[in-house]
Amino acid sequence: MSHAHGVPSAPADRRTRRILAAVLIPAAVATLVAMLVLWPGRVRPGAAPSGERVNATVTASTATTAVVRLADGTETTVDVPAGPGAPVIGPGAAVVLLRSAGVGGGYAIVDRQRAGPMIWLLLATVAAVLAFGRRLGLTALIGLAVSFGVLLLFIVPAVLSGENPLLVAVVGAAAIMFAALYLTHGVNAPTSVAIAGTLASLIVTGVLGYGFSAALHLTGVAGDEDAFLAATRGGIDMRGLLLAGIVIGALGVLDDVTVTQAATVAELAGHGDRSRRDIYRAATRVGRAHVASAVNTLVLAYAGASLPLLLLLATGGAPVGEVLTGPLLAQEILRSAVGTIGLVASVPITTALAVLVIRTRSAGPRSSPPARSPRHSRT
Missing domain, CATH: 2.40.50 (OB fold (Dihydrolipoamide Acetyltransferase, E2P))
Structure with missing residues (x-):
């Protein structure tokens, strides 16, 4: 049964549903099993500050x-x-x-x-989301709560306990993806396609991040925070932590693009008599416009988070080439570049999957328009 909460449900036959189930159900089970295997035990706390707050x-x-x-x-x-x-x-x-x-x-x-102002800020955010999104806003907030739960209860403790950060991030991102997208957009074929497209794009992002972090000889230790964490938590793979951050950071933009592409294909398939090729081309044009703005959003998000670093490097007086290839900025360039490639790849991947899933209307000969009545014809 389909529970669409904002994503239009395009007609999909029983064979298509079986194929999606055959792919996504094992992936969901594998994610759950991996979470159980990697679930952290009691994490040893660090040294607490001497004194009472x-x-x-x-x-x-x-x-x-x-x-x-x-x-x-x-x-x-x-x-x-x-x-x-x-x-x-x-x-x-x-x-x-x-x-x-x-x-x-x-x-x-x-x-x-800061507890008081933060509570008011969060309440204002929740009120704005519920006022505009209504039921869809409520499910989005539930999905957000699940995302924070996975981050705080699984990903962070598992990394601190010494598990491979990249593996933990991939498993945690998959859990967030399944829970958040199905809760927000309902259990239907377009949402399932968006999940499959997001998963494929995350794999592309992770593989590229792994390869280029090795090619750039990045260790994951570039700033003071990295050095302090490596010194106090010697069991953490800092390069893996860098890759984990790339995967988690890319997920927030990828699910937006993949859901949009799946919804666009579903909407095009439900209106008019078009072939799969025409639908793919039309949806890809929408995807190009979306990616053009999303790429800018992704890069600006990384730049905004690293603004103090950029200011520090700009006032250091070092040559531009040295600044760009230094470990601090090289990590940010890696995040932006790999995230952008994964984002671009998500459009053709998700659009192709969505077009394969939909059931287009019969492409029979178009009927001729009705003949004009003689009294309405021009003289």
């Missing part, structure tokens, strides 16, 4: 000190943090304090409290 409110402040009130009503004086990135402190500010371990330990301001 407590919330407080600033009641008075000067340039160097501040008086803060704790939850139990007691007040104490602390130093105001200074330096780049230090939180701005003033009367009424909600802050986070760190109490030093040991007898007589004092307090220090380490951050601002």
Whole structure:
């Protein structure tokens, strides 16, 4: 039974459904089995900061000190943090304090409290999605919750426990893909085609990432965060972690393109009397326009996340060739280039699969238009 939630369901015969089931059901079972095998046990936590974190409110402040009130009503004086990135402190500010371990330990301001504004931001986002998307928006939010669940409960703990990051990312991405797309767009032939196209494109992306990361001699350790993680978590394959990030980052754009292509083919097949070749050509034209904007979105997303890095490199005074081939920027170029190739490949792959799946209307001879009545003919 089809439960379309936004993707038009093109007519598909029983043979087509069997072929899709024969491909996707084993893939879903393999994903579930792989998740069970790779499911992390208890992850050993890293070294916790010495001291206790407590919330407080600033009641008075000067340039160097501040008086803060704790939850139990007691007040104490602390130093105001200074330096780049230090939180701005003033009367009424909600802050986070760190109490030093040991007898007589004092307090220090380490951050601002953000729980309240973040809750309002999330509620506003949910309200906007539900107001516009309605039932489709609700299923999209459920799919988003599943995606975060897979990331936080499976992918991150499995990588920290020492599993191969690329394998974990592929399995986790497949789980997210099955759950999110079927929840959001319903169980029907176009959604199944979109899943198959996304899976094929992810394979292309992963293979290209693996090959070019080796050709570029990238180790996955380029910045301070990478070096710190490699030093504190020696069992993590940093190059695999780089590839895992590429796969997960590409998934968010790929599913958008593949769903659009499958829906476009289904819509074209349901209106008019067209051959498979005509439908493929028309859907590909739509895909070219979509990819043109999606590629720009993908590259800008990576550039936006790496904007501080780009500013640092621009002010370093190094030659352009040296900057572009350095490990920091080379990793970003790899992410953008491999993600773009996978995105471009998703259009012909998904469109071809969707065209093979649909059942076009009979291509018989077109009927002649009715003859004009003599009283309506021109003189």
